[in-house]
Amino acid sequence: MNNITKDQFMLSVGLYIDESNKICIIDPQLTDKSSELKNESIELIDKTQQFQQIVDNFVEIIENLAKDVENARINAIGSRNLLKTFQQKHESDVQQLMSLIKEKKNELNRFRVQYDSLKREESEQIDLMDNLLANK
Template identity: 40%
Template sequence: MEELHKAGLYMDEIYRLRVQDPTIANQTIELRQECLEYSRNLQVFKKFGEDFYKISSNFAKDVENEKLRAIGTQNQLKTMAKQRQTEQQVYQSQILEQTVELERVKSEYQYLQRIESEQQEIINNFLMNQ
């Protein structure tokens, strides 16, 4: 057996002649199996990574859409607030105009009442003098 070892030949457990030491051959087979298992695990991990990327991309798109919708709603609210403010200013100016008109009409009414009382006085004086 030593003569075979010196020649670089070995016998395995089923007595086959080998050019490689059986322990090294077994370690090589184990290493190959571990490498295959590692490769499978790496493929699974790659698939998980791709799935995560797809999910996060879709989520990012949804977030962006909601963000744009929120900005649109916010702009719409600002526009409505400005419109209300403009309407309020218009109503206040109309109130002011109506108040000025009311004061003018009151003044005119008082003036007409004075004229009426003066004319009534003239009529009373005329009737008394007759």
């Protein structure tokens, strides 16, 4: 036992002396590494929580954007349907107006024929009256 130093003896029985000269049962290097690992774990947890918050914010933004896009899509469909309705109404109005124009043209032709007939009759009556007055 004379050849074994005090440090070697303590190491052989599993005792260690730390930097502040306290006796420890765990190797001070392991304690330091454990503390480092604990601190790194805490940092990792903090960063993971920050990342989760960023992801949650991103998901919320994307969901809001999706809602806005869906609303715009619905509005576009409504506008397109309204435009189709206006186009159909316009086409219907054009057809009605074309029919009315055709009717009025036919009526005009009928009135022209009637006018020409009445003009001829008037002319004939004037001629008859002139003949009757001339023969008297």
